Amino acid sequence: MAKETNGYIAKQGETQRRILEAAGKVFSERGFRNATVREICGEAGVNIAAINYHFGDKKGLYHDTLKYWQAVAFEKYPLARPGPAGSSEERLEWFIRQFMNRIFDKGKGSRFGKLVARELFDPTDGLDVVVERAMKPTMLSLSAIVGEILDKKPDDDEVRLCCMSIVGQAFYFFYAQPVITRLLRKTGLKTSDVESVVDHITRFSLAAMKARKMTRKNVKR
Numbered sequence: 001m002a003k004e005t006n007g008y009i010a011k012q013g014e015t016q017r018r019i020l021e022a023a024g025k026v027f028s029e030r031g032f033r034n035a036t037v038r039e040i041c042g043e044a045g046v047n048i049a050a051i052n053y054h055f056g057d058k059k060g061l062y063h064d065t066l067k068y069w070q071a072v073a074f075e076k077y078p079l080a081r082p083g084p085a086g087s088s089e090e091r092l093e094w095f096i097r098q099f100m101n102r103i104f105d106k107g108k109g110s111r112f113g114k115l116v117a118r119e120l121f122d123p124t125d126g127l128d129v130v131v132e133r134a135m136k137p138t139m140l141s142l143s144a145i146v147g148e149i150l151d152k153k154p155d156d157d158e159v160r161l162c163c164m165s166i167v168g169q170a171f172y173f174f175y176a177q178p179v180i181t182r183l184l185r186k187t188g189l190k191t192s193d194v195e196s197v198v199d200h201i202t203r204f205s206l207a208a209m210k211a212r213k214m215t216r217k218n219v220k221r
Contacts, residue, residue, distance in 0.1 A: 015054065024068065067133060073112040170197075
C-alpha cells in the first residue's frame with residue numbers, strides 16, 4: 001500500500017496536482033453534487049479544458065481526487081508500524097493513533113477524512129473508491145491485530161464485530177464533535193485530547209476483547 005500510495009502521488013504532473021489540490025478543497029467543502037468544475041478550475045488557476053484533458057469529466061476528476069487525497073493521508077499516517085512489529089497491544093494502539101490522526105489532522109491531511117465524511121452521509125459511486133483504496137486495507141490491517149488478540153482468524157465474525165466497534169468509537173469522536181463540545185463545554189478537541197481518546201479507545205477495546213476471550217475459555221471448561 002505504501003509503495004502504491006507514494007507512486008500515485010509521484011506520477012501526477014504539475015497541472016494535475018494543482019487541479020487535485022484545488023478539487024480536494026472544493027469537494028470536501030461542497031460535496032460532489034454541489035461543487036462545480038468552473039469553481040475548481042478557478043481555484044487551480046487552469047482552463048476548464050484541462051479537466052477534460054487530464055480527467056475526462058467531473059466524475060473522473062472526483063474519483064482521482066479521492067485516490068489522491070487517500071494517498072496523501074496514508075503517506076502521512078501509514079498503516080504499517082515502522083521498525084519491529086511489537087506486541088498486538090502495541091500495534092493496536094498504533095493503528096488507533098494513526099486512524100485518529102488521519103481524521104483529526106488540522107491541515108491538508110484532513111481532506112480525505114472530510115471527503116469520506118461526505119460520502120458516508122451522501123453516497124455517490126465514489127464510495128466504491130473509498131472502500132477499495134482505504135476501508136478494505138484498513139480493515140485487513142485491524143483484523144490481523146484483533147484476530148491475534150482474540151486468538152481467532154481475521155475473517156471470524158467476532159473479529160469483524162470488534163473491528164467495527166473500534167472504528168466506530170473513533171468515528172463517534174469525529175462526527176459527534178458538535179455534541180461533545182457542548183456537553184463538555186469545550187471549543188473543540190485539541191491534540192492532547194486526541195491522545196487521551198486514543199489511550200481510552202485502546203484500553204477500553206483491549207479490556208473488552210480480553211474479557212470476551214476469558215469468557216470463551218471459561219465456557220469451554
